[in-house]
Amino acid sequence: MNERSRGHGDIECPLVVENVSKSFRYAGNVIQVLKGVSFSLARGEFVAIMGPSGSGKSTLLHVIAGLTAPDSGRILVDGCETSKLSDYQMTIFRRQRIGVIFQHFNLIPTLTLEENVLLPLLAERTHADKIDNARRIIRDLGLWERRRHRPDALSGGEQQRTAIARTLALDSALILADEPTGNLDSIAGQELCRLLRGLAEQQSRTILIVTHEPSVAIWTDRILILKDGQIVTEFPTGNCDSVRTLAARYEESLQLEEPEGVR
Numbered sequence: 001m002n003e004r005s006r007g008h009g010d011i012e013c014p015l016v017v018e019n020v021s022k023s024f025r026y027a028g029n030v031i032q033v034l035k036g037v038s039f040s041l042a043r044g045e046f047v048a049i050m051g052p053s054g055s056g057k058s059t060l061l062h063v064i065a066g067l068t069a070p071d072s073g074r075i076l077v078d079g080c081e082t083s084k085l086s087d088y089q090m091t092i093f094r095r096q097r098i099g100v101i102f103q104h105f106n107l108i109p110t111l112t113l114e115e116n117v118l119l120p121l122l123a124e125r126t127h128a129d130k131i132d133n134a135r136r137i138i139r140d141l142g143l144w145e146r147r148r149h150r151p152d153a154l155s156g157g158e159q160q161r162t163a164i165a166r167t168l169a170l171d172s173a174l175i176l177a178d179e180p181t182g183n184l185d186s187i188a189g190q191e192l193c194r195l196l197r198g199l200a201e202q203q204s205r206t207i208l209i210v211t212h213e214p215s216v217a218i219w220t221d222r223i224l225i226l227k228d229g230q231i232v233t234e235f236p237t238g239n240c241d242s243v244r245t246l247a248a249r250y251e252e253s254l255q256l257e258e259p260e261g262v263r
């Protein structure tokens with residue numbers, strides 16, 4: 001059986017995480033942060049990871065993005081085992097295949113908002129329709145009036161949305177976002193959720209976000225609960241008829257001591 005036809009390693013799964021563990025050495029101690037995490041995402045699926053602070057959510061996204069190497073286990077993105085790539089190969093692979101939205105924005109201070117969003121596209125001799133699409137995203141994220149401003153003239157929320165626009169304007173099939181609504185007010189947060197939902201439904205982009213907000217998680221298809229470095233359970237949001245039900249379900253799953261059967 002070759003790499004691609006083996007169950008979890010199916011090419012139709014844009015992301016497969018298999019038994020991933022990761023520890024850090026800190027002040028002479030070894031901290032086991034991820035303890036055998038496994039899950040996979042189907043194409044066009046929009047999934048949220050929820051879990052208490054310190055449960056390993058950011059570490060998991062960093063490992064998936066290839067910014068940190070796992071100690072053991074495998075990560076497959078579109079059937080490619082990224083954990084086997086060199087740093088240089090990973091950088092190229094990430095640029096082409098994975099859109100990463102983290103909490104630090106990394107905007108270029110001397111460029112305007114619009115230039116920051118368009119820069120990665122211009123570097124690749126992009127077609128006009130991608131530029132139009134990028135401008136549409138700037139508009140959808142409520143940034144159009146501010147497009148000529150430089151980052152220091154933007155609020156924290158606007159800088160965050162600019163970084164999000166820059167990532168979404170690239171057509172990466174897999175999008176990873178760590179608390180993307182963290183610096184946004186609730187209206188901007190809901191607008192971003194609507195945009196991500198649309199990208200998953202209309203363009204079959206596969207999206208994995210970390211959030212602690214039930215009002216954000218309700219937009220996704222499925223929730224994975226990470227606790228002490230393990231996925232203790234997961235549930236489809238289709239079972240939750242309101243944000244309050246989802247919040248209650250989340251609280252309930254945090255009471256679990258041992259992982260339930262997780263696919």
Ligand code: ADP
Pocket residue numbers: 024025026031033051052053054055056057058059060
């Ligand atoms: P979360 O995003 O769920 O809040 P993190 O993944 O950021 O959790 O962190 C999980 C644990 O790993 C924390 O105890 C944190 O202190 C530790 N940790 C994360 N990154 C490092 C690092 N580079 N060195 C040492 N410890 C780390």
Ligand code: MG
Pocket residue numbers: 057058059178
């Ligand atoms: Mg975090």
